[in-house]
Amino acid sequence: MKVRFHRLRTNRKLNRSAGGNFLLFLVLALLGAFMVLPLLYAFVSAFKPMEELFIFPPRFFVANPTLDNFIHLSQILSNYWVPFSRYLFNSVFVSVVATFGSVMVSSMAAYPMAKHSFPGRKPLSDVVVLALLFTPQVLYIPQYIIIAKLGLINTYGALILPAIQSPLGVFLMKQFMTQIPTSLLEASRIDGANEFTTWWKVVMPSVKPAWLTLIIFAFQSIWNQPGNSYVYDEAMKVLPSIMGQIQGGGLARAGVVAAVALVMMIPPLVLFQLTQRSVIETMTTSGIKE
């Protein structure tokens, strides 16, 4: 009896064996190196002068770091007649609005699909899953025609509205919401809350890790979408579309391409770190408890 109490108090860490921990550490280190080294290589390549990119034997790290690639990048950008800040504004505006919209719309739709038994629930959920399995490549042309017919070409709407509807988001939120105990929702109803209030006040706080995760997905995919085919007006273009043009420049721009990739990487990275932190802070008091 004594032993059991002891175990209980000192938490589940006791369940781990030393040998297992060592093996885990080894696997994590090897896989981690495989994940990180190419990223690190991309990072240092951005600071390599041209002659270091093409030497034999190739060197992983940079010997004489230089900001030339970034200077070169800003020179290329200054040749466009639209200032860089405009592209940056477009990108940030579109990404923030579409991410916010996507998280709201997805979780609003997911709540009834997860927890209500309305007519049409099953077919609707199935359609959302099936939509995830349809090849996006062939949808671009019908989508283009629809966006053109709606008069959205060359507007922020063409970039934002299609990005707000996210079958992935609905499916993700729905999966998490099925874990919410029904008694929690019934308690809210007994207090006289309508479904909208229940969604906002009870459901959303319970699935915080889920929507923080969705923010990461949504922002990252919207941030990286070039939207070339919907926006032709230079002043309405977003960063990836400009970066795509620069990357099209070929081998002579190898260093600049690395610099571009680095610049594009920073906002999702920063957002990821911020979101990560709050996922971890919430986990200790997860609302999901029967």
Next chain:
Amino acid sequence: MNRNENVVARPQKNPSYKNLGLFHRIWIHRESYLLMLPFLVLFSVFTLLPIFSAIALSFTNFNMLEMPRWVGWLNYIRLLLDDQIFLQVLKNTLVFAFITGPISYVLSFMLAWFINDFGPTMRSFLTLVFYGPTLAGNVFFIWTFIFSGDYYGLLNGWLINLGILREPIDWIGDTNYVLSVVLVVQIWLSFGAGFLAFIAGFQSIDRSLYEAAVIDGVRNRWQELWYITLPSMAPQLLFGAVMQIGASFGVSEVIKAVAGFPSRGYTADTIGTYINDYGVVRFEMGYACAIAVVLFLMMVGTNKVIMKLLKGLL
């Protein structure tokens, strides 16, 4: 736990609910429909309508300039009976689906599980390490530096320095290697949506379940995994499986960036890039749509099988 029993059934408390007319039942749930309305409208316009148009177009000859012309099953007959390259890309697609798919699914789950054991700082760092490549978006061009076929390629440089190779290997140009190269890059990129959902899923598990398990005699982490973690993670595991099917059947951007488009002799091409080839390069949209429908049916079939397997397990 049967998830259907976990559904809110307020109206069903009324014993006559089952006898109500459809419209009456819809009216009772009007708030549910109202919550779904914004999504349903946008989803119909920007996803459903394009999907149905694509399926309709697969029965036509459409070059994007003239009006589509109805040809019936002709595209499908040509694809399945007459297209040698389709067999090649089909084989590659299956290689990707059945090699990278299960590997990255299991790896994503195991890693998320290991990471969950660490303290907050380490956990956040490790998540960043494994999600980094996906987060970095288009950074996979860096693999063309690593696998570059000449002396400047990082891998060739290392192997020559170590004395393993004498001559550089043309990793990307050589048809013997290119598929493996793309497989490596695809695995590198595969800690995507499923992985993050697992990480978040672990954080949604009720801690008290583990304490109760220790009292009930669960002794090591494998028992803990089998009896508590896996069943509690069922919704995330299903989500991860669907995302993984989509990702491993639909590989295309990576192949285009690493192996070139189309790759030499279509050795690394998949149905995904093949659709691009017909749709965007050759302007045979009807045929491209037929290929897409075939891919879709394959994915739906796989999805059904995997869901059955997972539901049996959990």
